[in-house]
Amino acid sequence: MNATPIKRVALMAALGMALAGPTACGGDDATKQTTEAAARRADPATDKLAQVQARGTLVGYHEADYPPQSMDVKGEVRAADTKCAETQLTANQVTGFDSETTKLVAEGLGVEACFATPTWTEVTSGNWGDRWDIAYGSGSINADRMQRLYMTQPYYAVPNYYFVAVDSPARHAADLDGKRIGACASCSHEMYLNGELQIPGIDIEVNVDDPKLVTFETERPGLKATAKGKIDAFLAAEPVGRARIREGVALRRLPEVAFTYYPSGFVDKSSGLDSKAFVAKVNEIVRRAQADATLERLSRNFFGRDYIAAAVKYDIDAIDQDVE
Template identity: 30%
Template sequence: MKTFTATASIAFASFAFAISAHAGEVLDRVLATKTLTVATSASFPLASFIDDMGQLDGFDIEVAKGIAKYLGVEAKFVTPGWDIITSGRWEGRWDLAMGQMTPTAPRAKLFDFPAVYIYGNSVAAVHKDSKATKPSDLDGKVVGVSAGSSEESYAKHTLEMYNAPPVKFQFTPKEVRGYESANSAADDLRLGDGVRLDGVLDEELSVKAKIKAGYPFKIIGEPLVSAPAVIAVLHGDKEFSDKVAAAVKSMREDGTLSKLSIKWYGSDQTALK
């Protein structure tokens, strides 16, 4: 019995040490390498996109750089598919995700959401030649979405907002077609009404940016969903999560967040209206 007790005590101590050793694993890695690796998109204007110089730019990119500066490190960007980011299978390849993620109940099982940094709306858009005037006109139609996005969940009637009332679904499509990015879906819609798609679901600011750039689209009806957009980190490193939260809080308090939103979107989208 004494031997068993001693063995159990050693095992418990080893287990407790292992937990302690990994308590700040992500933050330790970031500080040791002087690098914050950020997973984002290369095709999400005006949040994150490739500019004329071949560099990533946009609102999310500048916010991520601000977080890195607060931590005293450099920001490094990687651009995996959004479905890979939201799967949670990061395997240490990046430290946080910047993609104006909608906090949903399923995602909360995988991620911590240390900070809300902007608010957004999901909308339905159609080709300008479409006769559709409201989301319900997309009943029985083919809609395009970014794979793994909250818009895909909405279209499939599986969207569960985190700590929020149930979502009201305004239409039931015949087919939900997932794309690597919302830009790819938009490229199919711009071919013409009903050629490949009858409509797309995307973030409102992104759709408006496309329309301004010459895409022959129109937004139909009111937003499908209004929600905060969050930074996502994997569960397991509260110290790192707290540092990210503090960085965004600092940018909010000194006006940086608001200024960046006005720079990229023409208005302050960082406060709940």
């Protein structure tokens, strides 16, 4: 569902500075002192940051079938000494760029990382019912999601391309006009192909005409369907498509970038808790991990390249996320 015209205008008017870089007012030390002082004063019954710190766990999102962003660690059993609920995975059971980012944020908060496994549609729909606290799932900042979710500082930035079967006659994006193009359901790729994607501060133009959209719950089956000729192409983040090609899936990438997105941690607006201090603290942790190259090292480890530098320039604090 698109943002209403009023919300869209307000968001875009507020977001011209979104790529200008972080503001210097007060600096990281001042932000840290403010959020920590707020957490000491706050009530865990009403404040998300205080709740997480009192509970001693940060419950993140995990998708088992999304390498290299998120995957299970084969053979690992649930940690014995854990505060995680029985229905949650423990940190040793999961890995991948997204899952390791969740662990990094948990460490910055001084709590244990735990993982829930909802569907991506459940994540992006909001109304989490306090079943998890934050979702790092390579989900992009966009105006539609901001109606239901708070976006944290993007932790990386990713170009998105069309992938086709190796024997496809398509050589450029324009060759896909009117063709069957796959995308993950409830993802920015689906919104892009529908002409509905709005990333505040970013100009977006769909570069195929009249695509026949085919959705999949995750990218892996969609990319495999593309390789088998069941659909004509699949739109995916570069590292996702590259990972499938390295696995031997018979795909190749078309040269044009469809769009670049800015994955963020998502926080539910409908939890009934004040999440402002929590989001501010997460932003502080992410920016510190970008500044000291911790996230760059994770990016190179999982993707073989640096996807962090472009994300640093996007300042989420320039966006009014409480526009009604």
